[in-house]
Amino acid sequence: MHARDDGEDPAPSTLQRTPSGYDRVFATTRWVAVAILPFLAIAAFLLFAFPTRTGELFAWPISPPLSAYLLASAYVGGIWFFLRVATARRWHHVKHGFPAVVVFAGALLLATLTHLDRFSSNLSFWTWIVLYATTPFVVAGLAVAQRREDPGTADAPDCRIPGPIRGALVAIGASAFAFGAAVFVAPGAATEFWAWQLTPLTAQVTGAVLSLTGVVNVALAWDTRWSAFRVLFQAQCLSLAAIVVSLIARRDDLLWERALTPLFVSLVGVAFVLYVAFTVWCERRTRMAG
Incomplete structure (x- = not known):
């Protein structure tokens, strides 16, 4: 069955009767993305613009500002992703981002519940807790509801990502996820070696x-369509660009006496260059295929 691309969503009452595999993005999925976008935009603005006033304006006091910038950088990629979800014409263009959002939001919910005493008693905190208590479950529910919508067909034009490149990206993602999971599970140990000062929270x-890229890249193990990853790699490039700028702007927060610091800074720079080059290469191959 080939994907239908008429740009319209069926009415909610017809979703159960319409055959699956039409590559639709349900209206409910779009509206959830629209609802999430303002919160991401406001959070990113507050963290970037007022990193030293997070205790007053954000959900908890974050120090040093580089930690606030790192979280804001993740939100930058999230803004692009959910903007594209809200406007996507095909489900397979965005489907692989949903598990990453579930893992990320779920991890932040666990971190919040573990460190409730660190949070401010203000509107930002209550907004934070409501969002992270609901987002992982809502997004997971949408992914399950849409699971049969991808017919497995490629766009026209599209390009197939070669096996060796997919294998390398899966390995990079798995390494990032494993490292991020280790930092999450053992935050006390991470405070001793990380590139800048951290608290357990x-x-x-x-x-x-760090887990985000790992969850996104694992899907490359079975999906070879560039069209299924274009939006996600655009989002990752934006996040990496924001991290690079953050490291430059807040370079005084870095602890250069720690061995991880030059390694981390180098890896971020290399990852940014490689991800941008890979995205440009895939886009060029797609245009040539057309």
């Missing part, structure tokens, strides 16, 4: 951020 937030 900001260590777990850092681990959650």
Whole structure:
């Protein structure tokens, strides 16, 4: 069966009767994305613009500002992703991002419940807790509801990602996820070696951020369509660009006496260059296929 691309969503009452595999993005999925976008935009703005006033304006006091910038950088990629979900014409263009959102939001919920005493008693905190108590479950429910919508067909034009490149990206993602999980599970140990000063809470937030690329990249193990990853790699490039700028802007927060610091900074720079080059290469191959 080939994907239908008429740009319209069926009415909610017809969803159960319409055959699956039409590559639709349900209206409910779009509206959830629209609802999430303002919160991501506001959070990113507050963290970037007022990193030293997070205790007053954000959900908890974050120090040093570089930790606030790292979380904001993840939100930058999230803004692009959910903007594309809200406007996507095909489900397979965005489907692989949903598990990453579930893992990220779920990890932040666990971190919040573990460190409730660190949070401020303000509107930002109550907004934070409501969002992270609901988002992992809502997004997971949408992914399950849409699971049969992808017919497995490629766009026209599209390009297939070669096996060796997919294997390398899966390995990179698995390494990032494993490292992020270790930081999340053992935040106390992470505070001793990380590239800048962390608390147990900001260590777990850092681990959650590192997990994102791992969950996204694992889907490359079975899906070879560039069209299924274009939006996600665009989002990752934006996040990496924001991290690079953050490391430059807050370079005084870095602890250069720690062995991990030059390694982390180098890896971020290399990852940014490689991800941008890979995205440009895939886009060029797609245009040539057309």
